[in-house]
Structure formats: structure tokens, C-alpha cells
Amino acid sequence: MEPLTERTPRVVSSVKLHRTADRKKTGEFLAEGANAVGSALDGGHVSELFYTADAGARAMALVDRALKSGLRASLVNDKAARALGDTVTPPGLVAVCRQIDVPLSQVLGAKPRLLAVPIDIADPGNAGTVVRVADAVGADGVVFAGNTVDPHNGKCVRASAGSLFHIPIARERSIDSVLDSLTDIRLFATAADGEVDLDDADELLDGPTAWLFGNEAHGLPSSVLARADHRIRIPIQGRAESLNLATAAAICLYASSRAQRRGKSIS
Amino acid sequence: MEPLTERTPRVVSSVKLHRTADRKKTGEFLAEGANAVGSALDGGHVSELFYTADAGARAMALVDRALKSGLRASLVNDKAARALGDTVTPPGLVAVCRQIDVPLSQVLGAKPRLLAVPIDIADPGNAGTVVRVADAVGADGVVFAGNTVDPHNGKCVRASAGSLFHIPIARERSIDSVLDSLTDIRLFATAADGEVDLDDADELLDGPTAWLFGNEAHGLPSSVLARADHRIRIPIQGRAESLNLATAAAICLYASSRAQRRGKSIS
Numbered sequence: 125m126e127p128l129t130e131r132t133p134r135v136v137s138s139v140k141l142h143r144t145a146d147r148k149k150t151g152e153f154l155a156e157g158a159n160a161v162g163s164a165l166d167g168g169h170v171s172e173l174f175y176t177a178d179a180g181a182r183a184m185a186l187v188d189r190a191l192k193s194g195l196r197a198s199l200v201n202d203k204a205a206r207a208l209g210d211t212v213t214p215p216g217l218v219a220v221c222r223q224i225d226v227p228l229s230q231v232l233g234a235k236p237r238l239l240a241v242p243i244d245i246a247d248p249g250n251a252g253t254v255v256r257v258a259d260a261v262g263a264d265g266v267v268f269a270g271n272t273v274d275p276h277n278g279k280c281v282r283a284s285a286g287s288l289f290h291i292p293i294a295r296e297r298s299i300d301s302v303l304d305s306l307t308d309i310r311l312f313a314t315a316a317d318g319e320v321d322l323d324d325a326d327e328l329l330d331g332p333t334a335w336l337f338g339n340e341a342h343g344l345p346s347s348v349l350a351r352a353d354h355r356i357r358i359p360i361q362g363r364a365e366s367l368n369l370a371t372a373a374a375i376c377l378y379a380s381s382r383a384q385r386r387g388k389s390i391s
Numbered sequence: 392m393e394p395l396t397e398r399t400p401r402v403v404s405s406v407k408l409h410r411t412a413d414r415k416k417t418g419e420f421l422a423e424g425a426n427a428v429g430s431a432l433d434g435g436h437v438s439e440l441f442y443t444a445d446a447g448a449r450a451m452a453l454v455d456r457a458l459k460s461g462l463r464a465s466l467v468n469d470k471a472a473r474a475l476g477d478t479v480t481p482p483g484l485v486a487v488c489r490q491i492d493v494p495l496s497q498v499l500g501a502k503p504r505l506l507a508v509p510i511d512i513a514d515p516g517n518a519g520t521v522v523r524v525a526d527a528v529g530a531d532g533v534v535f536a537g538n539t540v541d542p543h544n545g546k547c548v549r550a551s552a553g554s555l556f557h558i559p560i561a562r563e564r565s566i567d568s569v570l571d572s573l574t575d576i577r578l579f580a581t582a583a584d585g586e587v588d589l590d591d592a593d594e595l596l597d598g599p600t601a602w603l604f605g606n607e608a609h610g611l612p613s614s615v616l617a618r619a620d621h622r623i624r625i626p627i628q629g630r631a632e633s634l635n636l637a638t639a640a641a642i643c644l645y646a647s648s649r650a651q652r653r654g655k656s657i658s
Contacts, residue, residue: 159632257638262628283635290630323649361529361648363557365426367641368550371524374638375645381628382590 179216252283330387446483519550597654
């Protein structure tokens with residue numbers, strides 16, 4: 125079997141999925157590497173698979189699974205793999221996937237107990253890391269609100285380490301719509317000058333909670349801070365001005381997850 | 392005054408500090424942007440400053456401070472600023488700094504109550520984020536052990552957001568030497584299958600603690616795990632396999648910092 129090349133039309137059109145506009149047009153995106161491709165297959169999100177001879181040998185089970193599910197899985201040459209890949213040393217295993225975001229109503233209909241709500245988040249690495257943390261602490265979903273990076277961006281997919289396929293993700297451009305929909309759940313905003321110290325927040329954290337995380341440079345808009353039930357500050361002890369978005373989100377989401385487990389084990 | 396160009400010998404030799412080998416040879420490194428340069432000036436680490444006309448207008452106070460301290464501060468053209476910068480859109484303000492690491496004995500001589508010890512860490516972004524988190528939670532230092540990335544790497548400096556200049560940093564290639572030196576302090580290793588759940592670790596965490604964090608891909612070597620007083624697992628609730636290094640470190644370091652504050656307020 126001759127491998128497809130970087131000039132094969134299907135490869136060419138898949139490579140275009142690196143661009144936001146083409147992802148929007150087609151409703152598809154790329155996920156690379158055994159970890160992400162395995163999670164995408166688990167979730168039934170894959171529409172097509174490309175692999176190099178080397179990668180196919182290493183990930184034979186995944187290629188087999190794709191073929192047995194009736195998916196098209198095609199051998200590609202190294203040049204095609206580099207074009208399809210998003211990294212300097214591409215893994216040579218790339219899935220074309222259907223986009224994973226679901227309507228906000230679906231996330232909220234499941235009566236979530238813990239949500240991450242990044243607002244106006246700009247960096248795809250941060251976006252993916254928040255999704256990974258949310259998955260790890262057992263959150264029920266991530267709602268990207270406002271003018272955020274596309275969670276199907278290659279760097280976000282990579283940073284999520286498969287978690288993008290594990291938990292429900294919603295996108296909603298209107299921040300007000302998101303906040304209006306978040307009823308029956310406490311809204312906690314992270315803020316450097318919040319009135320509640322996270323050290324003292326355990327009693328507040330054991331109920332259903334949505335954490336609002338702001339933009340990397342500007343934080344949360346004051347209108348959002350005003351609508352939150354509480355504004356929480358992570359106490360800064362040293363001379364750092366702040367934590368970065370992903371580490372702050374990790375600390376807050378773990379604190380909630382732990383408080384909810386304790387609440388359950390007591391009641 | 393004519394701006395220096397990308398061909399001015401001092402600019403040329405400073406640009407070389409992007410390379411590990413040249414940093415090693417000269418004992419200098421680059422820090423860019425108002426935040427990092429300000430922290431470097433605070434710590435007395437700057438040996439020379441370069442700025443573009445635009446950046447100089449925005450950060451006039453910093454340039455003045457450098458000049459008043461008797462430092463050489465030179466106007467450079469945009470091409471020189473791009474060469475000195477480490478990012479796609481360089482801030483146009485770059486300090487040549489003396490390297491900040493101190494001997495391990497100095498970090499340990501200060502009787503630290505909380506240390507971060509990344510071992511064999513490979514990614515400069517993770518390294519810088521760990522330094523930033525350690526600073527934010529009030530840790531007493533960061534000890535880079537084993538075969539780690541150079542903390543003076545440009546991405547590390549940027550990710551640390553100035554914190555590299557705030558807390559003592561040591562580097563020691565021999566992991567055994569580091570572990571041998573860490574007496575009078577509990578060694579906690581992060582491990583996916585650790586015998587202690589972080590949820591239940593509060594009582595263990597209120598004493599002097601050094602957190603050992605492992606390589607991004609391989610975690611900690613079994614010899615290190617065996618030498619730790621406790622192996623701690625962050626409970627994973629969802630389908631994520633793990634957390635990334637920086638978010639795991641944030642959760643552990645914040646947990647220690649909080650437990651130590653509580654211990655103090657009770658005693």
C-alpha cells in the first residue's frame with residue numbers, strides 16, 4: 125500500500141484544520157498522539173485516522189480499533205505526518221475528530237456539582253490544562269464563556285492530555301447568558317482582592333459550585349465579579365504578584381473537590 | 392544618541408545568552424519585560440540594560456533606576472530588540488543579569504520550612520511555573536536536582552514572572568547529594584500510587600517539608616521514591632491519567648503552606 129503524501133487531497137484538507145476558520149467551517153479538528161487518539165476513539169469522536177509506518181507499528185492496537193469500527197485509517201509518509209502534526213517532533217498518529225462541544229443546556233441539565241468556567245481565556249495551553257485539571261478532580265464540565273480561545277486548537281488538545289474527550293465542554297460567547305443559566309449552583313470568582321481567603325472557604329465549598337476564572341492578563345470583568353456569590357483570593361505569601369491561570373484553577377478546583385468529598389463522607 | 396544595532400558587539404554577545412553553553416560560560420542570562428527587569432533590579436542582579444525607544448518611554452522609571460544605580464542602559468533599534476528578545480512580540484526591554492542560583496548549603500542553612508525540589512525536570516515552562524508557585528505560597532527556596540533544565544532558560548524566566556529573582560534557587564546535579572543534605576525536613580514525593588492520599592495528609596504537612604516532583608514523562612525514579620518519608624498521591628476522580636507537573640506542584644505546595652499556617656495559628 126502506497127502511503128498518502130502531503131499532496132493527497134484528503135491530507136491537504138485535514139492539514140487545514142490547524143486553522144480556526146477551517147475548524148469552524150467543517151466542525152472537525154485534529155488530535156495527535158496515542159493518548160489523545162485513544163480517548164477520541166473511546167468517545168466515538170474520530171472520523172478518520174492517519175499514521176506513519178513507525179507510529180502504526182507502535183500503536184497497532186489503536187489502528188486496529190479504528191479499522192474495526194469501520195473508520196478510514198490511512199498510512200501517510202513522514203512529510204504528510206509533519207504537515208498534519210502540530211509539534212516539532214510529531215508523533216505520526218493523527219485523528220480527524222468531530223468537535224466535542226455540547227450545548228450549555230446539556231452541561232447544566234446534568235445537574236453539575238462542580239464546573240470550571242474560564243471566561244475570556246486567551247492561551248490554548250491554559251485552556252487545555254484547565255480541562256485536564258477539571259477532569260482529574262472529577263468536575264462535571266467546563267464552560268468556555270466570552271471571547272475565548274477555541275478549545276479545539278491543537279495546543280489546547282495537547283495540553284488537555286485526552287481530557288477534552290472525557291468531560292462535557294460547552295462554549296457560549298455571551299457571558300451574561302452563561303451567568304443567567306447558572307442557577308442552583310454557587311458562583312465563585314477568583315480575584316486577587318476577593319473578600320474570602322481560600323484558606324477559610326471550606327464551609328462554602330461543599331455545595332454545587334461553578335468556578336469563574338478570568339483572562340490571563342486582565343482577570344475577570346468587574347460586572348462578572350459583582351454577579352458572583354463570593355470572590356475568593358488565593359493567599360499570596362511571598363513576593364509573587366499572582367499565580368498563573370492554570371495553577372490557580374488547579375488549587376481552587378482541588379479545594380472544591382476535596383470539600384465536596386468530605387461533605388459527602390460526613391452526611 | 393544613535394541606538395545600538397543587532398551588529399553592535401555588546402548586543403551580539405548578549406544575544407548569545409539565549410544559548411545554554413554561553414550562559415554557562417559567562418554566568419549571565421537574559422530577563423525581558425518590565426516585570427522581570429523590575430524584580431532583577433530589586434535583587435541587584437542586573438549588569439546591563441537594553442531598551443527600544445518605545446519600551447524606554449513606557450518603562451522610563453526602570454531605565455532611570457538602572458542609570459542611577461550606575462548600570463549601563465543602552466537604546467537599541469527594533470532589530471536588536473528582536474534578537475535579544477525570546478518571544479514573537481518582544482517587549483523591547485531586556486536585562487543582562489548575573490545568574491541567580493546559590494549553593495545548596497545556603498538554601499539549607501536558612502532552616503527552610505517549605506522547599507520545592509523538582510528532579511530531572513525537562514520543560515522550562517514547568518520549571519518557571521514551579522518557581523512562581525513556590526514564591527506565591529511562601530516557600531523558602533527551589534532546589535533543581537539531577538538532570539534538569541537550566542532555570543536561566545528564557546522560557547523559565549518568563550514563566551516565573553519575576554519569582555526567579557524573589558526566592559533562593561539552587562542547582563545540584565547529584566540527586567543523592569541533595570537527598571543526603573535534606574535533613575531535619577520531611578521528604579514528600581508525589582506519586583500516582585503513593586500510600587498517602589493528599590486529602591488525608593494535613594497532619595503530616597504542618598512540619599518542615601521538601602516536596603520532590605519528578606520528570607514530566609517518567610515521574611520520580613524508584614530510588615528517590617524509596618528515600619522519601621511519604622509518597623503522596625493527588626486523588627484522581629475523573630478519567631484523567633494524571634495532572635501535569637506544574638498543577639500538581641501547585642496543589643501540593645498550597646496544601647503544605649496552608650497546613651503550616653494553620654499549625655502556627657493553633658500553636
